[in-house]
Amino acid sequence: MIRIYIESKNKSTPEYKFIDTLLHSMEIDASLYEIIPLNGKDTLHLAKNQFLQNTAEGGRNLIVFDADSEENLGGYDRRKEEIETQLQELEIKADIFLWPNDQDDGDFETLLESIARKDLHSQFFDCFNDYEACLGREYLKPNRKGKLHTYVTSMNLNNSQRRNIGSGDWLFKDKKLWDMDSPSLNQIKEFLNSNI
Numbered sequence: 650m651i652r653i654y655i656e657s658k659n660k661s662t663p664e665y666k667f668i669d670t671l672l673h674s675m676e677i678d679a680s681l682y683e684i685i686p687l688n689g690k691d692t693l694h695l696a697k698n699q700f701l702q703n704t705a706e707g708g709r710n711l712i713v714f715d716a717d718s719e720e721n722l723g724g725y726d727r728r729k730e731e732i733e734t735q736l737q738e739l740e741i742k743a744d745i746f747l748w749p750n751d752q753d754d755g756d757f758e759t760l761l762e763s764i765a766r767k768d769l770h771s772q773f774f775d776c777f778n779d780y781e782a783c784l785g786r787e788y789l790k791p792n793r794k795g796k797l798h799t800y801v802t803s804m805n806l807n808n809s810q811r812r813n814i815g816s817g818d819w820l821f822k823d824k825k826l827w828d829m830d831s832p833s834l835n836q837i838k839e840f841l842n843s844n845i
Contacts, residue, residue: 650708651682651845654696654743656715658688662817663797664757668713670821674829675838677845690714690728693735700741710743711844713837715756724754744844750836758793761819763833765800766826773803801826 657664668684687696700710712732717723725747732745749760767774777799781790791799801819802811810820821827
């Protein structure tokens with residue numbers, strides 16, 4: 650079994666739904682993998698027995714976390730080193746991929762922003778940029794997650810789609826919202842293909 654460990658707290662998150670959608674779009678058999686939310690980068694130790702058991706049974710462990718940036722005490726090199734050190738200390742094995750592209754600082758939302766269909770929804774992004782500028786320094790600006798949530802919820806959706814957004818389904822299958830063929834996804838697709 651391929652176990653894919655992510656930082657999300659549960660299955661009702663955009664990150665979980667995105668990886669699941671991406672694997673389905675790559676036509677990877679769902680019986681080959683399991684996506685496991687860990688609820689944060691600092692909880693690897695809680696899954697130690699799962700890692701060891703999976704390795705003993707001939708499975709592979711994958712870690713897909715945010716690289717983060719210096720602003721939140723991360724960054725690609727720092728985060729990769731931290732995770733590798735934890736793996737050594739816990740005596741567990743895993744292959745690591747860090748959002749957005751396994752080489753730069755950033756996070757899952759950095760990747761999502763790069764695959765949002767700005768070509769079809771330039772008005773939304775232009776207006777949102779104006780909104781952020783208008784807030785000035787007196788107000789907090791929405792983070793990328795807030796911006797992307799607003800992007801999805803601002804679309805003309807039916808009631809069922811709207812309800813599902815709260816469960817992490819940001820409509821990743823909708824080609825009018827997301828470019829799942831974007832070159833920005835090449836690195837994560839290569840990582841998943843080479844490990845599953």
